[in-house]
Amino acid sequence: MxxxxxxxxxxxxxxxxxxxxxxxxxxxxxxxxxxxxxxxxxxxxxxxxxxxxxxxxxxxxxxxxxxxxxxxxxxxxxxxxxxxxxxxxxxxxxxxxxxxxxxxxxxxxxxxxxxxxxxxxxxxxxxxxxxxxxxxxxxxxxxxxxxxxxxxxxxxxxxxxxxxxxxxxxxxxxxxxxxxxxxxxxxxxxxxxxxxxxxQNAPMSNYAILNALPRIRDMSSEDGLFVESLMSSLTSVTPEATERLRAFLEKRVAKLEAPK
The missing domain is CATH 3.90.226.10 (2-enoyl-CoA Hydratase; Chain A, domain 1)
Structure with a gap:
């Protein structure tokens, strides 16, 4: 349609x-x-x-x-x-x-x-x-x-x-x-x-933010922390995350600054 x-x-x-x-x-x-x-x-x-x-x-x-x-x-x-x-x-x-x-x-x-x-x-x-x-x-x-x-x-x-x-x-x-x-x-x-x-964010990071955060909010604290650990690990091992972290460590991207 x-x-x-x-x-x-x-x-x-x-x-x-x-x-x-x-x-x-x-x-x-x-x-x-x-x-x-x-x-x-x-x-x-x-x-x-x-x-x-x-x-x-x-x-x-x-x-x-x-x-x-x-x-x-x-x-x-x-x-x-x-x-x-x-x-x-x-x-x-x-x-x-x-x-x-x-x-x-x-x-x-x-x-x-x-x-x-x-x-x-x-x-x-x-x-x-x-x-x-x-x-x-x-x-x-x-x-x-x-x-x-x-x-x-x-x-x-x-x-x-x-x-x-x-x-x-x-x-x-x-x-x-x-x-x-x-x-x-x-x-x-x-x-x-x-x-x-x-x-501009990594697609997997955005997906985790959109789908994990509201579910963690509905969980007990302990269950939420467990899911957070899983999502943290899953997002950090993607090729895009590896490249972005390397770029930061090699000073190819700027650090965060205080708001103006």
């Missing part, structure tokens, strides 16, 4: 896949067709890119679930739809390449859940974060109760859901929900810059 550019755009910029939600008139609300188009784009990116950037066209990233579609669903279809979101978003979080998300305007409900599935979040100064499910009489269904709660804490997430408050990007950065805050209009540029940096 081809990706529908009327719902999700896809472009390859060198080895970076650019995936854009493309319903600006609906503030990029996510319908069933959108999530399936997103799935196709994510799967394609895994096969031909070394990193990917998620973004929204227009002035908003994503206002969340398409409520007009959701309100008509029978109970079983709603459950199945939520589980479909889980599987597709999990393909982002625990796939084979890093995903950086550029955020502007509304990052609300399911849009926040989608952003939480990415590995690095960049918000510009126009972004605002909301979880209005409590005021809508519903509950998060795209993985937010796990991903967002782990980013900012269950108490803060519960506050947002109970009160319907919105949160500015600087506050969200302090809470741990985003990693970078940039001037208005610069989120996509910064996200691409970060994706290019991640794409």
């Amino acid at each position: 081809d990706i529908s550019p009327s719902l999700v755009t896809y472009a390859l910029q060198e080895d970076i896949a650019l995936i854009g939600l493309n319903r600006p008139a609906k503030r990029n609300a996510i319908s069933d067709r959108v999530v399936e188009a997103l799935h196709l784009a994510v799967e394609r990116a895994q096969t031909e890119a070394k990193a990917a950037v998620l973004h929204g066209t227009g002035t908003h990233f994503c206002a969340g679930l398409d409520l007009a579609e959701h309100v008509e669903k029978p109970l079983i279809a709603a459950v199945q739809g939520s589980r479909r979101w889980h599987r597709i978003f999990d393909g982002i979080e625990r796939g084979g390449i890093p995903f950086v998300v550029a955020l502007q305007g509304a990052v609300v409900g399911g849009g926040f859940e989608l952003a939480a599935a990415a590995h690095v979040r960049v918000a510009d100064e126009t972004a605002f974060f909301g979880l209005p499910e409590g005021t809508r009489g519903i509950f998060v269904g795209g993985g937010g109760s796990v991903r967002i709660a782990r980013l900012i804490g269950a108490q803060r997430m519960g506050d947002m859901m109970l009160t319907g408050r919105t949160v500015a990007p600087v506050q969200m950065e302090q809470w741990g929900g985003v990693s970078y805050v940039v001037p208005a209009g610069q989120a996509l540029e910064k996200a691409i810059e970060l994706a290019k940096a991640a794409a």
Whole structure:
């Protein structure tokens, strides 16, 4: 099935896949067709890119679930739809390449859940974060109760859901929900810059970071430390790791410096 550019755009910029939600008139609300188009784009990116950037066209990233579609669903279809979101978003979080998300305007409900599935979040100064499910009489269904709660804490997430408050990007950065805050209009540029940096890493290191870290987080401390030892050993014996370590020892690459 081809990706529908009327719902999700896809472009390859060198080895970076650019995936854009493309319903600006609906503030990029996510319908069933959108999530399936997103799935196709994510799967394609895994096969031909070394990193990917998620973004929204227009002035908003994503206002969340398409409520007009959701309100008509029978109970079983709603459950199945939520589980479909889980599987597709999990393909982002625990796939084979890093995903950086550029955020502007509304990052609300399911849009926040989608952003939480990415590995690095960049918000510009126009972004605002909301979880209005409590005021809508519903509950998060795209993985937010796990991903967002782990980013900012269950108490803060519960506050947002109970009160319907919105949160500015600087506050969200302090809470741990985003990693970078940039001037208005610069989120996509910064996200691409970060994706290019991640794409330079050894593929096995990136794979371990994406897939081992979230699993270690879910383990006991002792089990996590054991898996860490295995992953540390596996990544260090690859030919690429050997060459990169040798380059560092031979001073062919620069040492880390303090941030400017």
